[in-house]
Amino acid sequence: MNLFERLLHRRLCNEQPADGGAAPAPSAPAAPAAEVPEPAGEPAKQEGDKPQPGAEGDKPQEDKPADGDKPAEKPGDKEQKQEGAPEKYEFQAGEGVELDTEALKDFEPVARDLNLTNEQAQKLVDAYPKILAGVQQRQAEAWQAQTEQWAADVKADKEIGGDKLTANLSAAQRALEQFGDPELKEYLDSTGLGNHPALVKAFIKVGKAMSEDKVVTGGHESGGSDLISAFYPKK
Template sequence: MNLFERLVLRRLQSADAGAEAGGAAGTEAPAASAVEASADKPADQTSAADKPVTTDKPAGDADKPAAGDKTPEQLAQEKELADKAAADKEAKDKADKVPEKYEFKSPVEGQEFDAEMAAVLDPVARELGLNNEQAQKLVDIYGKEILPKIEARQQESWAKQTEAWANEVKTDKEIGGDAFDANIGLAQKALDTFAPAGLREYLENTGLGNHPDLVRCFVKVGKAMSEDSMIMPNTGGQRSAADVLYGKN
């Protein structure tokens, strides 16, 4: 018999009993309904209010902190980490700011950074909002990568120029051609006689000794020195080297 059939049966039995008792069913029906309602509930559906409340902690957990509570050691460790993070952030923010004065270092070890270059770079770095580390990177890139390439190109260009001068001297109508070797010998003689050692070294190292006008000058001096004697009407004797060089009569 299912639950609905049981309910109908109980209703019928209650009605019959009420009729026999002469109307007493009006007072007994609520009690039956209460019984029925109780009987209709599953056995395991007990009201929460009827269940006992247990507040005791399991044995061994009495000394443990409740959920969310932290030990003093944990709190101290968290504070230390928070202070370190704040200090690191402050240092980073400070480093990211444009400094009052940039402290540039020379990209070449052992050399001081050029003051004039610093004066040029400072306003540019400040306008770009660079911190000291970022500005120094520009200095390093320029000094280690860009400047050496510029200098190499300049040296290459200068070498081509001095070589072109030498070729011009060799083909010059006055001092070149078949007379080139003899004229160069005369110029060398003049250099050895009048030019200090430092000047000769400088002309050789820089390539300026190949300049056509300079070669012509020393060739003329060498020719004048090679003449045995030059009788001058106002001196009655030979012209000195100073006369040849400085045009004295």
């Protein structure tokens, strides 16, 4: 007999008359059974709330991309996919620029050691002419400043400069005309070495020796026409 039947039987017994009279007619509606409260803290579990095997809430599942969707890239994937040095570098010359093949022979091993892509290495190749032009310009300016300083040193020299400068340069000019040629004159002018104090002093000595000493050549006495005798006059 379950709980509901027990309660109903007890209620029927309580309603039986004390004198043994007849019980209420069966057709009379019975009073509803009192609800038995459930213990606190244990909510009723309905059958539909039971976890089903394989349900989503049973075990957390990893997010899987839907069909046709690309998986999300991880932070390290981008570095792994980064392109490095190619098997062979192929460089293109810019407009109006000729590639320096000898310089490229030295550059390619460095680019490969740095794992540069062809595109990255090409940017450096394109920048090379501009960098080289800047270096050459600064070198030319520095050399120009040096030759101008040499000329200033000659003018201020106590031995050959000052009031004696004009006469000394005339003597140097005679030596250059006598022993030099047009190619030497052009070289001294274009490079600025004609202003070097040591070279100027040497030509001055030669020019003075030419006017002071006599050299006998083949039985003929003439002015100094030998560079060695001019530098090392007879005593």
